[in-house]
Amino acid sequence: MDLAPVLDGFTVVLEPTNLLYCLIGVVIGMLVGVLPGLGPAATIAILLPLTIGIDTVTAIIMLAGIFYGAQYGGTITSVLLRLPGEASTVVTVFDGYALARQGKAGTALGIAAIGSFVGGTISIVALSFVAPLVAGFALDFGPPEYTALALLGILLVSTISSGDRIKALVAAAAGLLLATVGRDSFTGAERFTFDNLNLADGLDFVPIAMGLFGLGEILHALEERHHAVRAPATVSNVWPSRKDLRQSSGAIGRGSVLGFFLGILPGGGATLSSLAAYSMEKRRSKTPERFGKGAVEGVAAPESANNAAATSSFIPLLTLGIPANATMAVIFGALLIQGVTPGPRLVEDDPELFWGVVNSMYIGNILLLIMSIPLVGLFVRILRVRATVLAPITVMITLIGVYTVRNSVFDIGLVIVFGALGYLMKKLGFDPGPLVLAFVLGSLLESNLRRSLLIFEGDPTGFLTRPISGTLLAVFLLVVLGPLLSRLLARRRATSDRPAKEPV
Amino acid sequence: MTVLVGFVPTPEARAALDAGIAEAARRGEGVLVLNSSRGGAPVSVEVADEDTLRDITARAERAGVAVEVRQVTREGEVADEVLRVAREVDASVIVIGLRKRSPVGKLLMGSSAQRILLDADRPVLAVKP
Amino acid sequence: MSSAPGGAQRPTGPGGPPAAGTGPADLVERLHDDPTVADADDLAAELSAEERPEPAGPVANVVIALVVVCLGVATVVGSFGQNVGSASAPAGGTWPFLIGVVLTGLGLALLPLARRTADAEKFTRASLLVVAGVATMVGFVATIGVIGFEIPATALVFVWLRFLGRESWRLSIALSLAVVVAFYLIFVVALSVPIPHLF
Known part of the structure; x- marks a missing residue:
């Protein structure tokens, strides 16, 4: 493997500006993970205007830091307050909070920090080897392969999304539809612009992301009635014992590997990995009854897994140009704003960007480990700030921030429209994530589909003649038809059972 | 009839608690300790933790006074909540702690104690530590 | 007692x-x-x-499904307005046509599940807060071009704090003023963003 670009990447990372933005990203990430409400996707969306003025590498370093930093922040509240800050830290509540109640909150936090660090680092190393391979393999992709890949990515994210599957697909279709607004790149004709000049160039990604994720979430939260408030927690002994470390070392290793592989899959990523790692640890333990009562493995495994997964979920984006989840979709949009089109060529054509971002994760993980314990007290203090105070401030940041993108008041109107849409979607059970994902992939998908059809001269079965696109489409059909088939089989089994159960 | 004590984990309120328990003992009534915290954030300094709650019940038991502790989350101001509960249980007296405030503090932050004193429809016992 | x-x-x-x-x-x-x-x-x-509002009833779910179907049909109709083309000669309307068909299909698929789905929520009195919130934002964007951002922003933050958040008068006034001053200093003074401003 050619090491030169990797080492160059470190030079990029160690530039003071990049180090600073890495620090900023990681701190904001931890903050976002601690505070309930906005998650990393929404925060990155709201901060998109900030990325416009700065260098691409710097911007992505910061955004990446926000994402994996949030995995750690969520742990703090899980352990201290039994309140998971992120869905990926739900499992940490079980043993983490139990440890806190035994007065060993520091142990839990320390193990979580170490596990997160190891998980993230192992994942980065693996990424460094796997990513160039995948990118190299994908260089041979043609329009049919891209079509199949984009379709599969959208489908996987929709099926693993946290809402109704069909509704998630509706959201994705709506995203594809929104992507068609504007001028058709092939023919130049205007589509769905309703003669509005502002729509002639298509809908801008930033107001859509900021509105759907940012304003939508804030509006949705207005309807909540707040319940349990907790007393401030204190953390005393802040380091795990050597025995704890030895006990959890296996869990950390296994969780990291599991997290790395599950994170690459579009969909659940960090959350799925934390669940799977916890289940695996519990199943292979000789004393599973300790889980839920303060087993350090119960904290180490999910924490290593979720950080490993957060890191590896960058692989599809950086090597294939396919975002694996909503947050990656927003980062995809951030890259587009900077004029970078993610895809297999990224590793070769822009190694500074690729390796700069990847290597920044090492630094980010180190920063997280160093800062996590000292900052805990600060974060618990910040948790006292009421949502009713944070909300209008975030709204103003969003409204004025979106203006700064194109100096356009129309964009402010647009972000409000999408904020209302985001609220309605969440209210009615539609996950906005697939919409954003499909939107960013929309024009790519369409142009590749049209080119493919031209290649195959209108015969869609042509997709199946090429090995890669054929396989991808087969997987696509499996994912679509799988649940239907299993339901049919279950029903048939039920009807064949019935005669045997009839009383004679 | 009960003695209502408005409680938060501060020295002033602890003094109010002791005074309230003593008052309840004197009147032969029970004491209702109201720990009302502002909702909307995951953490609030107004919430009494388990140790404090145990301490409250212990103090009441030592004085031979029946005690009920209520922890509620509220949306609005504490004065309204205290007065509402006072009406609900028909408290014989409301016991609150008073904090010394600088003139600037009084201007910027107002005083829930003042509102309770002025708006209450029953006796109020204001206690300083 | x-x-x-x-x-x-x-x-x-x-x-x-x-x-x-x-x-x-x-x-x-x-x-x-x-x-x-x-x-x-x-x-x-x-x-x-x-605590979130209760799930919406089957009627609401049917309405949602029908809205999706309508959207799908509207898309298909809209795609005919452009050139729909064909598989061998895709044109501007081909892709919207496909999306419309998928949307209609998905909407129809939602209909039979209307009785069982429980992920949509009912609209409650709390939803009025959301309406108010959106109204403040609309008011902001409508007036910002005329009177600059300072007054609408102060008003928005104040309304959110005092009426939507039930914070005290003092906090609402103080914080709304502080936020707008901060935004002024950051965006107008430091970053020279050409946002319409009065002062």
Whole structure:
């Protein structure tokens, strides 16, 4: 493997500006993970205007830091307050909070920090080897392969999304539809612009992301009635014992590997990995009854897994140009704003960007480990700030921030429209994530589909003649038809059972 | 009839608690300790933790006074909540702690104690530590 | 209340020890051997104990499904307005046509499930807060071009704090002024963003 670009990447990372933005990203990430409400996707969306003025590498370093930093922040509240800050830290509540109640909150936090660090680092190393391979393999992709890949990515994210599957697909279709607004790149004709000049160039990604994720979430939260408030927690002994470390070392290793592989899959990523790692640890333990009562493995495994997964979920984006989840979709949009089109060529054509971002994760993980314990007290203090105070401030940041993108008041109107849409979607059970994902992939998908059809001269079965696109489409059909088939089989089994159960 | 004590984990309120328990003992009534915290954030300094709650019940038991502790989350101001509960249980007296405030503090932050004193429809016992 | 001395009641309510059945060990039991992401989300929502409105009824679900169907049909119609083309000669309307067909199909697929789905929420009085929130934002964008951003922004933050958040008058006034001043200093003075401003 050619090491030169990797080492160059470190030079990029160690530039003071990049180090600073890495620090900023990681701190904001931890903050976002601690505070309930906005998650990393929404925060990155709201901060998109900030990325416009700065260098691409710097911007992505910061955004990446926000994402994996949030995995750690969520742990703090899980352990201290039994309140998971992120869905990926739900499992940490079980043993983490139990440890806190035994007065060993520091142990839990320390193990979580170490596990997160190891998980993230192992994942980065693996990424460094796997990513160039995948990118190299994908260089041979043609329009049919891209079509199949984009379709599969959208489908996987929709099926693993946290809402109704069909509704998630509706959201994705709506995203594809929104992507068609504007001028058709092939023919130049205007589509769905309703003669509005502002729509002639298509809908801008930033107001859509900021509105759907940012304003939508804030509006949705207005309807909540707040319940349990907790007393401030204190953390005393802040380091795990050597025995704890030895006990959890296996869990950390296994969780990291599991997290790395599950994170690459579009969909659940960090959350799925934390669940799977916890289940695996519990199943292979000789004393599973300790889980839920303060087993350090119960904290180490999910924490290593979720950080490993957060890191590896960058692989599809950086090597294939396919975002694996909503947050990656927003980062995809951030890259587009900077004029970078993610895809297999990224590793070769822009190694500074690729390796700069990847290597920044090492630094980010180190920063997280160093800062996590000292900052805990600060974060618990910040948790006292009421949502009713944070909300209008975030709204103003969003409204004025979106203006700064194109100096356009129309964009402010647009972000409000999408904020209302985001609220309605969440209210009615539609996950906005697939919409954003499909939107960013929309024009790519369409142009590749049209080119493919031209290649195959209108015969869609042509997709199946090429090995890669054929396989991808087969997987696509499996994912679509799988649940239907299993339901049919279950029903048939039920009807064949019935005669045997009839009383004679 | 009960003695209502408005409680938060501060020295002033602890003094109010002791005074309230003593008052309840004197009147032969029970004491209702109201720990009302502002909702909307995951953490609030107004919430009494388990140790404090145990301490409250212990103090009441030592004085031979029946005690009920209520922890509620509220949306609005504490004065309204205290007065509402006072009406609900028909408290014989409301016991609150008073904090010394600088003139600037009084201007910027107002005083829930003042509102309770002025708006209450029953006796109020204001206690300083 | 003059119960016998020593008759203390157990402290209840938030912040105290978890109610029976929700201790960490019990949670572990509930999260069975093959939990899904949806399970984790549900558990997270439960632990955060934020109360959300009830699920909407089947009528609402049918309406939602029909809206999706209408959107799909409208898209198909719209695609005919452009050149729909064909598989061998795709044109501007081909892709919208495909999307419209998929949308209509998905909407129809939602109809039979209308009775069983429980993920949509009812509109309650709390939803009026959302309407008010959106109204403040609309007011902001409508007036910003005429009178600059300072006054609409102060008004928006004030309304959100005082009326939507039920904060005290003092905090609402003080914070709304502080926020707008901060934004002025950051965006107008420091960053020279050409946002319409009065002062």
